[in-house]
Amino acid sequence: MAFQPPEKVQEILKKLPKKSGVYLHKDKTGKIIYVGKAKNLRSRVRSYFANSVDSIKTEQLRKRITDIEIITTETELEALLLENTLIKKHKPRYNILLKDDKRYPYIKVHWADNFPKVTVTRRMVRDGSRYFGPYTYVGAVHQTLDMLRKIFPYLTCDRNINGKDERACLYYDIKLCNGPCIGAVDKAQYRAMIQELMDFLSGKSDDIIKNIQAKMAAAAEELDFEKAAEYRDQLLAIDKIVSKQRVISAANADQDVIAFAREQGDTCVQIFFIRYGKLIGREYFML
Structure with missing residues (x-):
């Protein structure tokens, strides 16, 4: 008999974007039980609910999924970094079970x-x-x-x-x-x-960038253009990595941003957790 996820999950599966990002599987209490990342969220998340799965662990996991939250990202590497941060923060049961695999x-x-x-x-x-x-x-x-x-x-x-x-x-x-x-x-x-x-x-990249920029300027001032070029290449390499984690706060601050929307008497409140100027997670509540 084909596996049938809960109706709420079925509706979520229909609306998944074909974008890279992070997905959070939750159980009936709303607790995050697994965090994963994907190049294509639609394809990856739907694979959990295919008729056949590749392991007993996945079979056990999908039986407990009653809700799915997604966070889209610009690139797969950004998703990788966010996935790691969320796993450290929430310590989901099924990620912990897999950590020594x-x-x-x-x-x-x-x-x-x-x-x-x-x-x-x-x-x-x-x-x-x-x-x-x-x-x-x-x-x-x-x-x-x-x-x-x-x-x-x-x-x-x-x-x-x-x-x-x-x-x-x-x-x-x-x-x-x-x-x-x-x-x-x-x-x-x-x-x-x-x-x-x-x-x-x-995630503490800004001080490192400023340090390398200062070294590059000093090398150029001393007419050591070969060394300045080395520092320039380092900055380009950093940009390829840091740009994958979209900067949310130009102030580079640790802050929690609260947003809410109201429609037909229902209010949704979202809290975005920003550390070192970058989004590391979010939670939402219905009031």
């Missing part, structure tokens, strides 16, 4: 190392590392890291770093590593850069 990648910063590497992993270990995720689309994770490496040229190799190597690897030559192995930067400088990378992944 080896299919789901994390960005791992090996913070316990003197010179931390940045890698992608599919499981969390209590080893002093910092983890960002889980994400549901590994391709977008690698895309993000490829751009971040142009801004923060971090290590990926397994060398024993002492700053005394005679030669750096190819990544140093193509400016994708800042060469701690040959002493081009010291431990404090390298860790400060990695801290900025972690801040960036946490």
